[in-house]
Amino acid sequence: MTAFSLEPAQTAWCAKLRALGEERLRPLAEKGEEGHVNRPLVAELGRLGLLERLFTSGALDLCLMRESLAYACTEAETALALQGLGAHPVHAHGTPAQRERWLPKVADGSAVAAFALTEPGAGSDAAALSLAAEPDGPGRWRLTGDKRWISNAPEADFYTVFARTAPGPHGVTAFLVPADRPGLTGTGLEMLSPHPIGALAFDAVPVTADDVLGEEGHGLRVALGTLTLFRPSVGAFAVGMAQAALDASLAHTAEREAFGGPLSDLQTVAHQVAEMALRTEAARLMVYAAASAYDRGDPDVPRRAAMAKLLATEAAQYVVDAAVQLHGARALRRGHLLEHLYREVRAPRIYEGASEVQRGIIAKETYRTSTRGPVV
Secondary structure, three states, rough: OOOOOOOHHHHHHHHHHHHHHHHHHHHHHHHHHOOOOOOEEEHHHHHOOOHHHHOOHHHHHHHHHHHHHHHHHHHHHHHHHHHHHHHHHHHHOOHHHHHHEEEEEHOOOOEEEEOOOEOOOOOOOOHHOOEEEEEEOOOOEEEEEEEEEEEOOOOOEEEEEEOOOOOOOOOOOEEEEEEOOEEEEEOOOOOOOOOOOOEEEEEEEEEEHHHEEEOOEEEEHHHHHHHHHHHHHHHHHHHHHHHHHHHHHHHHHHHHHEEOEHHHHOOOHHHHHHHHHHHHHHHHHHHHHHHHHHOOOOOOOOHHHHHHHHHHHHHHHHHHHHHHHHHHHHHOOOOOOOHHHHHHHHHHHHHEEEEEEEHHHHHHHHHHHHHOOOOO
16 A cells, blocks of 8 residues: 555445445434533444554554545544544553553543643643643642643543643643542533633642653653644545545535536636636645554654644645535525534634644754755
């Protein structure tokens, strides 16, 4: 397999995932309440074996899952992705006891995970975290402060929490914090996107050395390693939405009559659809290339991952917006596929590193690896 094509077995698996998304996951998603964790949906992802694959598969496999599910059911895609994002630090950096307690429950869908990095004053600048881990004796701390814009909060069963144990960039530590710890409370936030997002308040929440993920003072390494893995798959989520919008537009413009024929006969419409198809496919290829580079262990993964997320999320925003324009007012009606995608597509350009942050990463990595010859 190259970075730019899929094996027949992978293509067949993607088709199967789309069918499962439509037939088994979408009905559960439709019964859920926006802004709240849909536990029956999470449990079904576990029964289908998709959550377990979060810990047994590579980056490309993760992208194929997210793209395929996003095409058929964005709620299922997001539920799967959030389980992976919240639990990957436990999988990659947890102790045997932490892994044994939580990962089987995440895999079967009986425990909901969350990744608690962002704060009211620290979003794109993760090094500016201020949630304080104040010493409370040898190997003990008390967490005091706030987290905000946390997916699955406040309804998750445990949180991967990043807190400051010392000043400076090497003073952040990652902790696994069960939701029932005393002093931990949360509230839901009403957001444009339909998945649950909330704020967490830490009032002297007790944690110990047994709760540390990885090493004390190396929490940013845990966070950035997790984000590097998941950034291409955020792009895959975007590609799945773009493809769904493109397919809806192809069907609509072929059937809709205007000015004496189908919309597809109008050059302006046909060229618009061509641009949508171009951007969707370009994004897909960059996502696959970045994920394949991650799986190979290539040294330029941070740059590729940033490029994939940036291109794919920006392309999906363009494609969904163009699809709405081609459909007209019907696309803005509550419950229409494109109304749903229009609300879903905006957030990926912000979370897990906004587009501006991705450009910064790309520039930094490109300068770092460049070999400038003499100026002629």
